[in-house]
Amino acid sequence: MKNRFKECINFIGSKSFSGMFRPFLKPFFVLAVLLAGTALGLWQVKPPRADGDSPAYRRMMSSIQRLTEAPHPNGSAEIGRVRADILAEIESMGVTPLVEAEEVTELDAIDYFLRRDAGMTLEEWWAQNKDALAEDGITRPEDNFTISESPEPVVVYNILAKLDAPGTDKGVMFVSHYDSAPGAPGAADDMAAVCAMLEALREQSQNGALRNDLYFLFTDGEEEGMLGAWEFVTAHPEMKDMIELAVNLESRGNSGAVLLFETSPKAYGLVSAAVKSGAKPVGTSWAAAVYAMMPNYTDLTAFLYHGYAGINFAAVEGVETYHMPSDTYENLNRDTAWQYLQTTLALSDYAARSTVSGLNDNPREGVYFPFLPGVLILISAFWSYMLGLLACGAALAYIVFEIRGKRLKITFTHVLMGLLLLLSAGTMALFPSGSYLFYIPLLMMAVTAFLKRRKAAHILVSAAGGIVTLLLWVPVLFLLWVTMIQPMML
Numbered sequence: 346m347k348n349r350f351k352e353c354i355n356f357i358g359s360k361s362f363s364g365m366f367r368p369f370l371k372p373f374f375v376l377a378v379l380l381a382g383t384a385l386g387l388w389q390v391k392p393p394r395a396d397g398d399s400p401a402y403r404r405m406m407s408s409i410q411r412l413t414e415a416p417h418p419n420g421s422a423e424i425g426r427v428r429a430d431i432l433a434e435i436e437s438m439g440v441t442p443l444v445e446a447e448e449v450t451e452l453d454a455i456d457y458f459l460r461r462d463a464g465m466t467l468e469e470w471w472a473q474n475k476d477a478l479a480e481d482g483i484t485r486p487e488d489n490f491t492i493s494e495s496p497e498p499v500v501v502y503n504i505l506a507k508l509d510a511p512g513t514d515k516g517v518m519f520v521s522h523y524d525s526a527p528g529a530p531g532a533a534d535d536m537a538a539v540c541a542m543l544e545a546l547r548e549q550s551q552n553g554a555l556r557n558d559l560y561f562l563f564t565d566g567e568e569e570g571m572l573g574a575w576e577f578v579t580a581h582p583e584m585k586d587m588i589e590l591a592v593n594l595e596s597r598g599n600s601g602a603v604l605l606f607e608t609s610p611k612a613y614g615l616v617s618a619a620v621k622s623g624a625k626p627v628g629t630s631w632a633a634a635v636y637a638m639m640p641n642y643t644d645l646t647a648f649l650y651h652g653y654a655g656i657n658f659a660a661v662e663g664v665e666t667y668h669m670p671s672d673t674y675e676n677l678n679r680d681t682a683w684q685y686l687q688t689t690l691a692l693s694d695y696a697a698r699s700t701v702s703g704l705n706d707n708p709r710e711g712v713y714f715p716f717l718p719g720v721l722i723l724i725s726a727f728w729s730y731m732l733g734l735l736a737c738g739a740a741l742a743y744i745v746f747e748i749r750g751k752r753l754k755i756t757f758t759h760v761l762m763g764l765l766l767l768l769s770a771g772t773m774a775l776f777p778s779g780s781y782l783f784y785i786p787l788l789m790m791a792v793t794a795f796l797k798r799r800k801a802a803h804i805l806v807s808a809a810g811g812i813v814t815l816l817l818w819v820p821v822l823f824l825l826w827v828t829m830i831q832p833m834m835l
């Protein structure tokens with residue numbers, strides 16, 4: 346028996362045993378890295394698990410259920426019922442809400458659309474196009490546009506609740522819209538955000554030590570072209586100097602992580618505040634840069650147009666329910682709802698206790714991306730360039746090292762490294778928000794290449810490099826899939 350055991354151990358230690366498995370080792374290793382990196386990469390863009398026992402969460406869910414029994418578009422009888430409910434809820438917290446009714450004419454709406462799409466006011470646009478339009482027989486700008494079937498003015502009712510901090514006029518404003526698209530109950534778009542804001546308002550209304558004013562703005566007519574938000578911002582120019590940050594909460598689907606998908610330009614300080622708040626934001630600077638180039642809009646567009654500092658959050662998975670009858674309370678992903686709540690509570694708590702004055706006085710660009718679940722890495726533009734230069738330098742040093750060692754045979758590693766080097770340099774010059782996607786893998790690759798004579802270190806670093814690369818790239822591919830490819834397949 347004892348001999349048998351010894352034989353067995355000897356066999357495992359022998360060359361013939363390891364020889365049996367050697368051909369499988371490398372593919373197995375690569376597969377393990379691929380699986381681990383992909384799983385971790387996808388986990389980064391999943392919302393955290395909802396805590397069903399949290400009282401705020403339970404209140405929020407029952408509010409969502411109550412307020413999304415039927416579609417409630419601007420001007421409908423149902424939105425009147427929803428508004429009355431929201432007002433009663435706010436009053437029950439001992440806070441007096443303000444309702445601002447504004448009539449939006451067709452001309453106002455055209456003006457907003459032009460500012461959004463052409464970056465100019467109706468007056469400016471008219472001055473530019475008057476002659477061309479006169480040739481077509483159009484003598485007034487409104488002849489060339491219609492916003493709705495009926496030319497009747499639209500009335501939007503914005504609801505504003507303010508928690509006043511003593512001794513300051515500076516504050517943070519939270520924004521969501523309580524109207525829905527026609528035909529959609531709007532549980533995700535945008536009642537989850539509305540009800541998360543109600544819970545944040547409830548929590549902060551008990552806070553006796555507010556350091557900043559907190560504003561909660563529930564807009565109307567967002568689905569008609571962010572009419573409520575435009576009206577509010579236009580009607581309150583005095584707010585511009587008082588609001589240090591506008592936080593908008595939106596939705597383009599009913600599941601997945603609540604993404605930080607848009608910021609005002611040079612938002613290093615804002616993203617840094619979001620990280621410090623404990624909101625655990627999920628977002629990438631490349632996606633924000635791409636979004637900024639697209640014609641999409643939300644209520645935040647009106648704020649950014651007027652020069653406010655702002656950040657914007659939305660869930661983007663489950664796009665098949667967007668503006669659909671299926672955007673119901675039942676179909677709303679519970680973890681997503683939980684993340685709306687956690688994000689709003691953490692940010693409002695941060696706004697209540699921290700110095701927000703001058704939050705964005707020193708505007709700097711930042712590069713940010715998720716790195717492991719719940720962690721957001723934020724690098725200032727300067728340090729991002731330094732890291733990029735370090736990666737490019739390391740790759741160039743390796744290439745020189747290879748040429749000097751007369752290893753002139755071109756391998757796959759050389760080609761890949763050369764390609765990454767070009768892409769790193771190119772994005773650093775032209776698209777810095779996305780440059781980390783290339784220079785970090787390049788840096789890992791250069792380190793791996795230098796270590797190729799040290800077996801164990803080489804294996805460890807190449808595994809780490811593979812996983813890091815997947816952590817960076819899986820969210821990119823996932824977001825492209827969810828926001829670009831999937832909607833096209835519907």
Ligand SMILES: [Zn+2]
Pocket residue numbers: 522534535567595596
């Ligand atoms: Zn919406």
